[in-house]
Amino acid sequence: MEAAPQLGGLAGSARHGPYLWDRFYHVTLMSDLNLRGLLEELELADRIQWRTTRTGFYVDGNLYSLSTSLEFATFPPLSLVDKARLAGTIMYASRLRDWKRLEEIPVGDWLERLSGKRVYQRIWLPLLRAKLGENYREASAAFIWAIIQRMYSARRSGLKREMFGYVDGGYALVLERLRGTLEADGVEILTGHRVTSVRQLEQGVEVAAEGMTAAHFDHVVLTLPCGRIANLVPQLSEAERHRLRSVTYQGIVCTSVLMRRPLGPYYVTNITDSSIPFTGVIEMTALVDRAEFGGNSLAYLPRYVTQGDPIWQQTDEQVKLECLAGLERMYPEFRRADVLATDVSRVREVLALSTLRYSSERLPPLETSLPDVSVVNGAQIAQGTLNVNETVGLANRSAETLVQRIAQRATARVAAGAP
Numbered sequence: 001m002e003a004a005p006q007l008g009g010l011a012g013s014a015r016h017g018p019y020l021w022d023r024f025y026h027v028t029l030m031s032d033l034n035l036r037g038l039l040e041e042l043e044l045a046d047r048i049q050w051r052t053t054r055t056g057f058y059v060d061g062n063l064y065s066l067s068t069s070l071e072f073a074t075f076p077p078l079s080l081v082d083k084a085r086l087a088g089t090i091m092y093a094s095r096l097r098d099w100k101r102l103e104e105i106p107v108g109d110w111l112e113r114l115s116g117k118r119v120y121q122r123i124w125l126p127l128l129r130a131k132l133g134e135n136y137r138e139a140s141a142a143f144i145w146a147i148i149q150r151m152y153s154a155r156r157s158g159l160k161r162e163m164f165g166y167v168d169g170g171y172a173l174v175l176e177r178l179r180g181t182l183e184a185d186g187v188e189i190l191t192g193h194r195v196t197s198v199r200q201l202e203q204g205v206e207v208a209a210e211g212m213t214a215a216h217f218d219h220v221v222l223t224l225p226c227g228r229i230a231n232l233v234p235q236l237s238e239a240e241r242h243r244l245r246s247v248t249y250q251g252i253v254c255t256s257v258l259m260r261r262p263l264g265p266y267y268v269t270n271i272t273d274s275s276i277p278f279t280g281v282i283e284m285t286a287l288v289d290r291a292e293f294g295g296n297s298l299a300y301l302p303r304y305v306t307q308g309d310p311i312w313q314q315t316d317e318q319v320k321l322e323c324l325a326g327l328e329r330m331y332p333e334f335r336r337a338d339v340l341a342t343d344v345s346r347v348r349e350v351l352a353l354s355t356l357r358y359s360s361e362r363l364p365p366l367e368t369s370l371p372d373v374s375v376v377n378g379a380q381i382a383q384g385t386l387n388v389n390e391t392v393g394l395a396n397r398s399a400e401t402l403v404q405r406i407a408q409r410a411t412a413r414v415a416a417g418a419p
Helices: 033-041 069-073 080-095 100-104 107-115 117-137 141-156 170-184 226-232 238-245 316-330 388-415
Strands: 013-016 019-022 048-051 055-059 062-065 164-167 195-200 205-209 215-217 220-222 249-259 268-271 280-283 297-305 339-352 373-375
Touching: 013 170, 013 249, 013 339, 019 170, 033 170, 033 388, 069 080, 080 107, 080 117, 080 141, 100 141, 107 117, 107 141, 117 141, 117 249, 117 268, 117 297, 164 170, 195 226, 226 238, 226 339, 249 316, 297 316, 316 339
Parallel strands: 055 268, 220 373
Antiparallel strands: 013 019, 048 164, 055 062, 195 205, 205 215, 249 297, 249 339, 268 280, 280 297
């Protein structure tokens, strides 16, 4: 049961001018075994297109390439000693396995100790603020560890350089194939029905939703953000509701821009300049064949924000104008006359922040105090960063556990003489 008119959530699709493509930016790594396994099941593995890409860095009003070891060695904003400490930090984090102890350390303290004050102030702190706003003060070192782990996972698989991939046709094709496969297996999928309450009965669960009469199920799995679950299920204990509401979420306001010409050669451009009104540039057509968009270029301009950020009160038109002005500052050759379409997507609960002692104090468990109600959502990704591969992995693990537990409960009920 899905509240939105279409499936997919953060992996859903949207119109960019006349072209249907992902609402937000996504990329597949060679090491994304969970996602690639799902694509194999859906007979879409042969639709993955692999490319090498370049990375840019925007610092102090200048755009630098940071795609090779040589470019890193000659990166002007940092001294030779700074670069050595930055490289050492990333290498150390990529090899670290005991992530739980990092939950006890504030991310800023950890990075400054490893990289030094100058590197922290020049590189790490602007990047943290770009991703987390002032919530960076609450984040643990496990947050940046998870990002570095994913970034270096492809290299650990034996490649000298990361290969990035995408599914020809985008996630619209993946979701269409997934829905068809599920429905062929007898799964009923309802879209456009927002669930309004979930209530444990003596046996089974009653679910009320907009536009339909209440329905009854043997077991319910809730995949909503934590705060919404707390509001939806009043029978949860006060301790459970408090734990769910204690999870801090980052939101995103992401502007997509369809243009006649590309901005530059980089798939990802990291931004440390606070005057730019977005936190990065992801030029999708530096990865995806521009033929998907009629020879045009598509870029995403994400801005990760806290729940109290003023941008939530801005209109889409205000956000678009600010983003276009930001592109003009970054790219002297950018012309608004080349823009064919812009769109703004907003989601308040995107990323559950890895705060101090997150897994012990805030991470929601799979099972609840209600015997037939379970929780599976992105806030349970404790040792990774939110992406499609981690989400598929979470779903696989949770489904296996739930099938066993539900079967055990059913056997116990039969043994007790229950219907």
